[in-house]
Amino acid sequence: xxxxxxxxxxxxxxxxxxxxxxxxxxxxxxxxxxxxxxxxxxxxxxxxxxxxxxxxxxxxxxxxxxxxxxxxxxxxxxxxxxxxxxxxxxxxxxxxxxxxxxxxxxxxxxxxxxxxxxxxxxxxxxxxxxxxxxxxxxxxxxxxxxxxxxxxxxxxxxxxxxxxxxxxxxxxxxxxxxxxxxxxxxxxxxxxxxxxxxxxxxxxxxxxxxxxxxxxxxxxxxxxxxxxxxxxxxxxxxxxxxxxxxxxxxxxxxxxxxxxxxxxxxxxxxxxxxxxxxxxxxxxxxxxxxxxxxxxxxxxxxxxxxxxxxxxxxxxxxxxxxxx
Amino acid sequence: xxxxxxxxxxxxxxxxxxxxxxxxxxxxxxxxxxxxxxxxxxxxxxxxxxxxxxxxxxxxxxxxxxxxxxxxxxxxxxxxxxxxxxxxxxxxxxxxxxxxxxxxxxxxxxxxxxxxxxxxxxxxxxxxxxxxxxxxxxxxxxxxxxxxxxxxxxxxxxxxxxxxxxxxxxxxxxxxxxxxxxxxxxxxxxxxxxxxxxxxxxxxxxxxxxxxxxxxxxxxxxxxxxxxxxxxxxxxxxxxxxxxxxxxxxxxxxxxxxxxxxxxxxx
Numbered sequence: 001x002x003x004x005x006x007x008x009x010x011x012x013x014x015x016x017x018x019x020x021x022x023x024x025x026x027x028x029x030x031x032x033x034x035x036x037x038x039x040x041x042x043x044x045x046x047x048x049x050x051x052x053x054x055x056x057x058x059x060x061x062x063x064x065x066x067x068x069x070x071x072x073x074x075x076x077x078x079x080x081x082x083x084x085x086x087x088x089x090x091x092x093x094x095x096x097x098x099x100x101x102x103x104x105x106x107x108x109x110x111x112x113x114x115x116x117x118x119x120x121x122x123x124x125x126x127x128x129x130x131x132x133x134x135x136x137x138x139x140x141x142x143x144x145x146x147x148x149x150x151x152x153x154x155x156x157x158x159x160x161x162x163x164x165x166x167x168x169x170x171x172x173x174x175x176x177x178x179x180x181x182x183x184x185x186x187x188x189x190x191x192x193x194x195x196x197x198x199x200x201x202x203x204x205x206x207x208x209x210x211x212x213x214x215x216x217x218x219x220x221x222x223x224x225x226x227x228x229x230x231x232x233x234x235x236x237x238x239x240x241x242x243x244x245x246x247x248x249x250x251x252x253x254x255x256x257x258x259x260x261x262x263x264x265x266x267x268x269x270x271x272x273x274x275x276x277x278x279x280x281x282x283x284x285x286x287x288x289x290x291x292x293x294x295x296x297x298x299x300x301x302x303x304x305x306x307x308x309x310x311x312x313x314x315x316x317x318x319x320x321x322x323x324x
Numbered sequence: 325x326x327x328x329x330x331x332x333x334x335x336x337x338x339x340x341x342x343x344x345x346x347x348x349x350x351x352x353x354x355x356x357x358x359x360x361x362x363x364x365x366x367x368x369x370x371x372x373x374x375x376x377x378x379x380x381x382x383x384x385x386x387x388x389x390x391x392x393x394x395x396x397x398x399x400x401x402x403x404x405x406x407x408x409x410x411x412x413x414x415x416x417x418x419x420x421x422x423x424x425x426x427x428x429x430x431x432x433x434x435x436x437x438x439x440x441x442x443x444x445x446x447x448x449x450x451x452x453x454x455x456x457x458x459x460x461x462x463x464x465x466x467x468x469x470x471x472x473x474x475x476x477x478x479x480x481x482x483x484x485x486x487x488x489x490x491x492x493x494x495x496x497x498x499x500x501x502x503x504x505x506x507x508x509x510x511x512x513x514x515x516x517x518x519x520x521x522x523x524x525x526x527x528x529x530x531x532x533x534x535x536x537x538x539x540x541x542x543x544x545x546x547x548x549x550x551x552x553x554x555x556x557x558x559x560x561x562x563x564x565x566x567x568x569x570x571x572x573x574x575x576x577x578x579x580x581x582x583x584x585x586x587x588x589x590x591x
Contacts, residue, residue, distance in 0.1 A: 223368070251385070268385050296384055304463075308384040 029312025154181035280322035341441035381554035394548035395517025409487025443480025485570035
């Protein structure tokens with residue numbers, strides 16, 4: 001007993017003296033025009049930052065010093081300095097930017113302009129518009145391969161993936177997938193791309209070398225009507241073992257074996273789960289739940305949802321700053 | 325009276341209840357069927373329809389199965405307590421209760437010990453139910469299984485004492501059907517066992533208040549919060565307070581000579 005007490009006291013002292021190791025999660029609240037900042041250790045909102053109108057897509061610069069925000073209704077991309085948590089700059093974006101992706105060179109930002117059916121490429125250092133690429137109707141999802149070779153845009157109405165060569169800024173191939181493609185995620189080795197089709201209720205696996213679909217998967221959540229199964233956000237673990245797919249109004253995240261494409265489990269989260277992000281050591285997955293206005297935290301060791309944290313109205317995107 | 329005599333008596337009553345339980349293993353198993361049907365069939369049908377928001381003690385969204393599991397633990401205790409009380413009515417005229425009450429030890433001690441012994445059997449059933457519930461992904465934290473034990477014992481005592489109190493008013497065994505209709509079902513349905521109270525409040529405010537004043541609601545909430553390692557002072561306070569009052573009333577009111585079984589005259 002004494003030994004137990006000593007250990008407890010020691011653990012408490014260590015706990016008190018250790019510096020906070022928590023990283024921060026940033027969540028864009030579409031209807032509140034704010035960002036919520038979550039301390040991932042305590043799982044509480046520690047700050048709320050006012051930003052432009054209708055913030056949706058958010059992403060970190062490669063050096064993790066700046067956060068880019070698609071302020072859709074302000075037709076601009078805002079730049080937030082993470083140290084001061086102030087908006088320090090804006091970038092030209094074209095109309096109604098919703099999703100974007102940053103090239104590994106940390107300079108070229110690919111922005112999908114939903115209303116104009118174009119992808120705008122902006123140099124974030126000079127603020128120059130490098131290219132405007134015509135794509136299908138209602139461009140939505142945007143991704144750049146980790147090796148920097150490809151930028152992929154999804155167009156909702158044409159149901160296509162547009163493969164843009166990042167050197168020439170020209171489309172090299174279009175691949176038709178399920179209805180209303182929303183999001184693309186590359187494997188860490190850039191060889192496989194996963195694309196979700198919201199209305200189609202499917203996820204399409206693309207071989208990047210051949211630019212061909214190699215697999216198509218669908219989902220069946222027990223007790224949930226099939227028309228509510230609408231895949232949106234996707235996250236892949238860097239070890240290539242798991243894929244996670246946000247299933248929108250089905251209120252579940254699908255856990256998928258990334259090798260066999262079998263669905264291993266469906267995890268209950270909040271209403272209309274939208275986008276996902278993994279923490280640095282990939283032990284936790286964060287989901288934005290638009291209608292219920294919260295962020296669910298999934299422990300990946302146990303594959304269990306451990307908490308849902310209330311944020312602003314209609315949370316859209318989430319990113320974890322690994323350096324905070 | 326020496327403490328050893330109390331201990332001897334306590335062990336004796338517990339052992340007898342154990343023997344009785346062991347001889348009635350099939351009844352024990354069949355008593356588990358009812359809550360398991362609720363969990364597997366009823367809850368599965370309603371899991372998507374009801375949809376549960378985040379309410380304490382839960383930290384995130386839960387399935388309906390997870391929500392009703394503590395209520396079904398309460399259901400096991402409720403049914404067992406009423407059946408136990410019934411058997412005490414029967415026993416006091418025809419069986420071992422008469423022998424038991426001839427003991428020189430104080431009657432309240434004997435009755436509370438008997439209630440506790442019945443409670444232990446209920447608690448075992450609850451634990452078996454909770455382990456089976458793991459199969460439908462009702463997974464409370466590991467320590468919750470230990471933390472819930474005091475809540476289960478308290479709930480057993482409260483409902484056992486209530487059963488005993490009702491038993492003193494039952495004139496005939498057939499009246500047990502009345503107990504089912506007028507006590508067990510209203511207590512179970514007008515509680516937080518099947519629906520969260522905020523949802524009840526949306527549907528009918530007066531029903532919400534009936535549920536709030538139902539001690540079974542608080543017993544279920546004490547079980548629910550303990551199972552998820554949270555403290556609910558209101559639930560514990562109400563359950564403990566009602567238990568004390570019911571035990572006093574039940575032990576004071578227990579008169580072996582008052583009732584008749586199946587129309588026979590009292591001895």
